Amino acid sequence: MLDRPIRSHNEGFYPNDLETLKVAFDALCVEFNVLPDTAGAHGLAAELIRLFQTGMTSEDMLMIAVRGRWQDEWKIAG
Secondary structure, eight states: OOSSOOOOTTOOOOHHHHHHHHHHHHHHHHHTTOOTTSHHHHHHHHHHHHHHHTTOOOHHHHHHHHHHHHTTTSOOOO
16 A cells, blocks of 8 residues: 655655645545545545555545545545
């Protein structure tokens, strides 16, 4: 499940890391009908970063993990 070892909280992100996080963030914002720059979007971003830092670096795995945790809190669009 983990794609790479756990990262420290002060370790920087590479451009491809940021692109992975952005793709997952954008897709989940649409799926959960979360507007950018809202408390929900900030919480979603924080959760994605937390999961990424624990070694979950695949877009698909990040999205699956967030869906499992946040599904009950946000109404899924559609």
